[in-house]
Amino acid sequence: MSLKIMDHPLIKHKMTILRKKETSSMEFRQITTEIATLMGYEVTRDLELRDIDIETPLEKTVGQEISGKKISIVPILRAGIGMVDGLLTIVPSARVGHIGMYRDPETLKPVTYYCKLPKDIENRLVILLDPMLATGGTLVEAIDELKAKGATKIKSLNLLAAPEGIKAVQEKHPDVDIYVCEVDRCLNEHGYILPGLGDAGDRLFGTK
Numbered sequence: 574m575s576l577k578i579m580d581h582p583l584i585k586h587k588m589t590i591l592r593k594k595e596t597s598s599m600e601f602r603q604i605t606t607e608i609a610t611l612m613g614y615e616v617t618r619d620l621e622l623r624d625i626d627i628e629t630p631l632e633k634t635v636g637q638e639i640s641g642k643k644i645s646i647v648p649i650l651r652a653g654i655g656m657v658d659g660l661l662t663i664v665p666s667a668r669v670g671h672i673g674m675y676r677d678p679e680t681l682k683p684v685t686y687y688c689k690l691p692k693d694i695e696n697r698l699v700i701l702l703d704p705m706l707a708t709g710g711t712l713v714e715a716i717d718e719l720k721a722k723g724a725t726k727i728k729s730l731n732l733l734a735a736p737e738g739i740k741a742v743q744e745k746h747p748d749v750d751i752y753v754c755e756v757d758r759c760l761n762e763h764g765y766i767l768p769g770l771g772d773a774g775d776r777l778f779g780t781k
């Protein structure tokens with residue numbers, strides 16, 4: 574498994590906007606979409622290509638097209654929804670599945686309540702979306718669900734991660750690549766990332 578930390582100046586700039594407590598929900602949604610689009614270029618960097626004969630307005634030539642696995646985008650509800658449009662901007666033909674999970678506020682354990690995936694998930698590259706990789710419990714459980722349904726190639730896209738969450742995923746699912754914008758200091762006693770950006774779902778949708 575590899576951990577890829579995005580270091581593009583545009584991503585760093587936009588992450589700073591997300592972190593600010595005065596950023597509105599509307600702006601938070603917009604910036605999250607923009608960051609997800611930028612991350613999408615990196616997570617699809619190793620897609621397989623094949624040569625194809627084409628004809629330009631001037632002559633025949635050889636171009637390239639994607640030939641590897643098709644893509645499925647799978648957000649973890651609800652916060653993962655905020656990253657979907659950004660990925661669909663660059664891979665509009667991707668199928669979108671959904672995994673519904675929430676974290677029990679007392680035990681901090683993930684609870685799955687919904688899972689709907691493309692029927693051919695075993696033949697697809699799955700890009701799993703969740704803005705926050707905190708304790709790692711939710712992501713580990715989601716990967717368990719995907720593998721149980723037949724998924725064999727999974728990548729995780731997260732805006733922020735805590736060292737504890739990264740370690741948990743690495744230990745349970747060493748074959749899953751993790752792409753993050755930034756790795757923060759630690760978790761607090763409630764399992765929130767510090768310095769973090771608050772509750773991503775609440776900030777995306779204007780709830781408390």
